[in-house]
Amino acid sequence: MSIIKSISGIRGTVGGEPGNNLTPVEIIKFSSAFGAFIIKRHPSIKTKIIVGRDARVSGEMVSRLIVGNLLSLGIDIIDLGISSTPTVEVAVVSQKAQGGIIITASHNPGGWNALKLIDEQGEFLSAAEGEQILALAENNQPHYVPEEQLGAYFFSPYLEWDHIDKIMTLPLIDKEAVAGRDFKIVVDGINSAGGKAIPHVLESLGITKISLLNCLPNGLFAHKPEPLAENLGEIMERVKTEKADLGIVVDPDVDRLAFIDENGEMFGEEYTLVAIADYVLENFEIINDLYPGKYQKATVSNLSSSRALRDITEKHGGKYEAAAVGEVNVVTKMKELQAVIGGEGNGGIILPALHYGRDAMSGVALFISMLAQSNKKMSELRKSLPEYFMVKDKLELTPEINVPEILQKIKIDYASEEITDIDGVKIDWPDSWAHLRASNTEPIIRIYAEARTKTEAIAKVDEIKAKILAYIK
Numbered sequence: 036m037s038i039i040k041s042i043s044g045i046r047g048t049v050g051g052e053p054g055n056n057l058t059p060v061e062i063i064k065f066s067s068a069f070g071a072f073i074i075k076r077h078p079s080i081k082t083k084i085i086v087g088r089d090a091r092v093s094g095e096m097v098s099r100l101i102v103g104n105l106l107s108l109g110i111d112i113i114d115l116g117i118s119s120t121p122t123v124e125v126a127v128v129s130q131k132a133q134g135g136i137i138i139t140a141s142h143n144p145g146g147w148n149a150l151k152l153i154d155e156q157g158e159f160l161s162a163a164e165g166e167q168i169l170a171l172a173e174n175n176q177p178h179y180v181p182e183e184q185l186g187a188y189f190f191s192p193y194l195e196w197d198h199i200d201k202i203m204t205l206p207l208i209d210k211e212a213v214a215g216r217d218f219k220i221v222v223d224g225i226n227s228a229g230g231k232a233i234p235h236v237l238e239s240l241g242i243t244k245i246s247l248l249n250c251l252p253n254g255l256f257a258h259k260p261e262p263l264a265e266n267l268g269e270i271m272e273r274v275k276t277e278k279a280d281l282g283i284v285v286d287p288d289v290d291r292l293a294f295i296d297e298n299g300e301m302f303g304e305e306y307t308l309v310a311i312a313d314y315v316l317e318n319f320e321i322i323n324d325l326y327p328g329k330y331q332k333a334t335v336s337n338l339s340s341s342r343a344l345r346d347i348t349e350k351h352g353g354k355y356e357a358a359a360v361g362e363v364n365v366v367t368k369m370k371e372l373q374a375v376i377g378g379e380g381n382g383g384i385i386l387p388a389l390h391y392g393r394d395a396m397s398g399v400a401l402f403i404s405m406l407a408q409s410n411k412k413m414s415e416l417r418k419s420l421p422e423y424f425m426v427k428d429k430l431e432l433t434p435e436i437n438v439p440e441i442l443q444k445i446k447i448d449y450a451s452e453e454i455t456d457i458d459g460v461k462i463d464w465p466d467s468w469a470h471l472r473a474s475n476t477e478p479i480i481r482i483y484a485e486a487r488t489k490t491e492a493i494a495k496v497d498e499i500k501a502k503i504l505a506y507i508k
Contacts, residue, residue, distance in 0.1 A: 040169055041475050046140055046149035049093040057148055059100055066101045066136065068171035069152050070108040071178075072164075073134045077155070080133070082186075083111040085126045087118030088138035089287040090227040090252035093148045097138050101150070106188060109180040116192040117252050119228045119289035121394035124157035125198045128390065139288035142261045143477070145254070158391050159363040195232060199239050201389060202397045206321050207314065210241050212407035219244035220403075221282040221295070223270040226255050229285035229395070236396050240403060246277055260286050262293035262382060263427075264301045275299035281406070281413050285395045291382040292395035294402065296413035305341040305380040309420055311398060312344055314405035315376045315386070316351040322375060322388060330375040330387065335368045337361070338461050339470050339483045340380030343421040359458035360472060366391045380425075424489040426496045429479040430503060438473045438480065441506050445471065448502060469495045471503075 038047035038057055045065050047057035054060075074082050084105055088094040094117070102112050113130055115123060120137050127135040133155045140147035152160055152168065160168065202208065220237060222245060224230025230250030237245050248270055249257040259266040262284040274282040274295045281302075282295030294302035302310075312334050315322070319332050332353035336344050337360045348355040358368035362379065369377040369387065378385045383393030386401070409416055432438070442460045453463040459472025467486035474481050480503070484495035 039475075039477075040172075041165065044150040044152045046143065046147065048146050049097075049148050057097075062097055062100045062150070063104050064175075065150055065168070065172045066104050067108065067177040068168050068175050069134065069136065069150075070105050070110055071171055071175050072168055074108065074110070077133045081111060082109070082134075083113065083130065083132040085113050085115065085123050085130060085132045085135040086138070087115035087120075087123040087126075087135070089119075089140075089289075090117050090230075090254040091138075091140065091145065091148055091287065092254040094138050094254065097148055097150075101136055101138070102188065106186040107179045108177065108186070109184045110186040111189070112186055113189045113191050113194075115194055116190065117228050117231070118192070118195060119198075119232045119396060120151065121290060121390070121392050121396055122195050122198045122232070124153060124392040124394075125201065125390050126194045127153060127155065127157040129194070129197055137288065141288050142286050142291065144260060145256050156391070158366060161363060161367075195235065198396065199235055202236065202400050203239055205386070205389060205397065205400070206325050207318055207404060208240075208400050209404040209408055213403055214241050216280070216407045217244070218242055218281070218403065218407075219246070219277065219279045221246040221248055221270055221273050221277060221279045222250060223248045223257075223267065223282065223284045224250040224252070225260060225285070225287055226251050226253055226257055227287035227289075228252060229287070229289040232289050232396055233283055233285060233399060236399050237403075240400060242403075246273065246279065248273055256287070262286055262291055262304060267293075267295070267301070271295055271299040271301070283399060286382075289395045290393035292384060292398045292402075293382050294413065296417060298414055300414070302413060302417055304382045305423075305425055306343065306417065306420060307382040307398060307402070308336060308376075308378045308380060308384055309341060309343045309347055310405065310416065311384055311401050312376050313347045313351075313420065314401060316348065316353055319351070319353075319375060326388065329373065331373040333372040333374040335365055335372060335374045335377035337365055337379050338455060338458055339472075339481070340378075341423055341425060341485060342468065343423050344380075346421040357455075361458075361475065362393055364458075423485050423487065424492045425483060425485040426489070426492040428482045428496045428500065429474075430482065430500065432473070432478040432480060436480075436507060441480075441503055442471070444506055445499070445502065467491055467495060469499050471499055 137151040345355040384398035461470040469484040
């Protein structure tokens with residue numbers, strides 16, 4: 036498997052030959068490049084970087100390589116140990132660090148790992164900054180300091196609680212309403228960072244009936260990491276047998292969030308953002324009173340996210356816009372619109388009142404507060420939202436597949452429809468859409484479609500796939 040280099044960092048399978056996989060050579064090379072970039076960007080101060088990791092088996096090895104390398108560049112390190120991605124992002128700001136490295140391959144399976152790079156604002160690098168890192172990684176000659184100038188090392192696993200404290204002070208968190216519902220909740224932490232982070236959030240909300248499933252952070256993933264229905268049979272059954280009010284599922288680094296209703300059915304990963312946005316927009320005046328003029332009644336998601344967010348936003352008299360896929364693109368558009376909430380349809384919630392990053396921990400607190408106030412069951416809440424069905428598929432990329440050529444042919448074939456090409460090709464019809472794009476993290480073409488019925492959505496995906504396969508042949 037070739038290593039994947041992108042503006043947000045590097046990703047690959049662990050071990051093998053340098054240049055083809057994520058080996059110590061790549062880890063040292065890219066962390067050196069990031070360190071040099073940060074030092075140059077902040078030349079007048081002692082550089083400090085936050086490091087955290089999910090619970091993958093390779094995580095400690097990767098972390099030790101990165102930490103030792105950065106210390107040898109004269110950079111101070113605050114090591115959070117096993118930590119969620121949003122906690123690292125929040126810690127960069129609270130500790131006045133100049134950057135952060137998150138060691139996680141997110142939704143990729145065991146055997147993979149990655150370095151995600153963030154700036155002094157706790158946000159992913161821009162495209163231009165990412166290109167600079169990639170160039171430095173290929174051409175940089177690291178300058179290692181003498182002993183008396185080595186960086187200082189601090190191990191601080193308790194900054195997760197600082198993050199949780201900030202969540203609990205958000206204006207829409209309603210601990211009193213939550214206490215009144217006496218929820219019973221099942222948590223699936225996939226044996227990674229969420230196995231401790233999510234229960235800690237629930238405990239802070241005052242919830243005591245918490246059933247833990249796969250919450251030992253040993254990195255031995257109990258199922259495929261993506262929080263999709265086909266991977267979640269165990270928790271779906273557990274919610275039913277324990278007569279729980281809901282189930283909570285996160286990915287290994289806790290930036291994606293999905294819920295299971297009281298019947299053991301998926302609430303819908305796409306509807307995590309939709310439901311929370313409905314709650315935030317309904318209470319926009321509370322946020323506006325606390326932050327006058329800072330945010331507008333606007334939302335943003337990426338091109339592959341459900342149309343339901345647009346419908347909910349317009350219901351509240353707000354403005355919705357779509358961004359290219361990728362957290363950095365969504366954040367850029369959110370800042371442009373001063374959006375009060377945004378994110379991605381994969382269960383990623385971005386609440387700027389806390390920080391500009393996908394955060395399942397704040398998403399849990401907001402969702403449960405909303406559910407408590409509604410006096411509804413999960414299934415009833417789901418029925419109150421606009422009804423769409425999304426189908427997600429993919430095609431493996433092989434050397435003979437010319438992705439730009441395929442996308443151009445699709446544009447020509449559907450020239451009579453509304454086309455958006457800022458990220459792959461999206462085709463919009465009055466009651467449905469289809470989006471195809473090359474993945475940034477895997478050697479695949481993703482094909483998503485959404486319609487008013489599942490049958491229609493499947494038909495759109497099948498139609499697009501048939502055309503691509505015909506082009507290849």
